[in-house]
Amino acid sequence: MKTIRKAVIPAAGLGTRFLPVTKAIPKEMLPIVDKPTIQYIVEEAVQSGIHDIYIVIGDNKRSIQHHFDKNIEFEIYLKERNKQDLVSLIENVSSLATIHYIVQEQALGLGHAIWCARDAIGDEPFAVLLGDMVIDSQVPCLQQLIEIYNEKQSSVIAVQRVKWSETSKYGIVRGKQVNKQLTLVSGLIEKPIAAPPSNIAIIGRYILDPKIFDFLEEMRLGVGGEIQLTDALQGLIGEQPIWAYQYEGKLYDVGDKLGFLQANVELALKHDHLKENFKLFLHKSIESTEKD
Numbered sequence: 080m081k082t083i084r085k086a087v088i089p090a091a092g093l094g095t096r097f098l099p100v101t102k103a104i105p106k107e108m109l110p111i112v113d114k115p116t117i118q119y120i121v122e123e124a125v126q127s128g129i130h131d132i133y134i135v136i137g138d139n140k141r142s143i144q145h146h147f148d149k150n151i152e153f154e155i156y157l158k159e160r161n162k163q164d165l166v167s168l169i170e171n172v173s174s175l176a177t178i179h180y181i182v183q184e185q186a187l188g189l190g191h192a193i194w195c196a197r198d199a200i201g202d203e204p205f206a207v208l209l210g211d212m213v214i215d216s217q218v219p220c221l222q223q224l225i226e227i228y229n230e231k232q233s234s235v236i237a238v239q240r241v242k243w244s245e246t247s248k249y250g251i252v253r254g255k256q257v258n259k260q261l262t263l264v265s266g267l268i269e270k271p272i273a274a275p276p277s278n279i280a281i282i283g284r285y286i287l288d289p290k291i292f293d294f295l296e297e298m299r300l301g302v303g304g305e306i307q308l309t310d311a312l313q314g315l316i317g318e319q320p321i322w323a324y325q326y327e328g329k330l331y332d333v334g335d336k337l338g339f340l341q342a343n344v345e346l347a348l349k350h351d352h353l354k355e356n357f358k359l360f361l362h363k364s365i366e367s368t369e370k371d
Contacts, residue, residue: 089183108146208284254277
């Protein structure tokens, strides 16, 4: 039985929805409470049993690499000041996983970013986690997908039901629902403008068969002038089953300003050292705003 040992995190997008801050700071490095967004993504992969991670970056994303690299001088500085708790904190970040970096030289979309990792992945199934989708769940979303993959030995994509009015924002699944959480996919449409086949939306977690690289190799530019992963998956359906799994958890689209703010508020309310004082602050802030 094939196992999932590697994960790809595409993180080369320009982050235009967060300009002007993303002119200098990668969107994946924007903090959610006390960690950059991409650390949540890496931690999900690690908690799912994957320690070999390939982050696809652009030339302007070197700060991502700096975050996960060791910083000996900084560690020595902290040790000299007897701040061992902070030393442990940054040591834990640099030892999370074996992280490799692949540069996407042209911003040609998600499908192209994944294709850039083809040599590193080789001929084995692999995971993909989008760098701007944070999922808060008791069991890591990726682990849930791996469990389905282990059962089906076939590609699996994470999905959730969205409002019908929002289907044009997502890749949408068409297929036969076999139980409450699992759908056998018969088709995929990227951001349908009209008549979506369902409201089952793809949300940024995948287990993919390496055959996907053959289809990505042949893809022409699609929606938005980019090479779309959804288009390649549509081709893969003709050769092997693809399953859509409605995961258990709460999704935050932190590439969107509202989703980013929601993630900060709700995850801060779960933070061991912040939640009580932050809850009190929110109550006072709401009361003050209502009075105004």
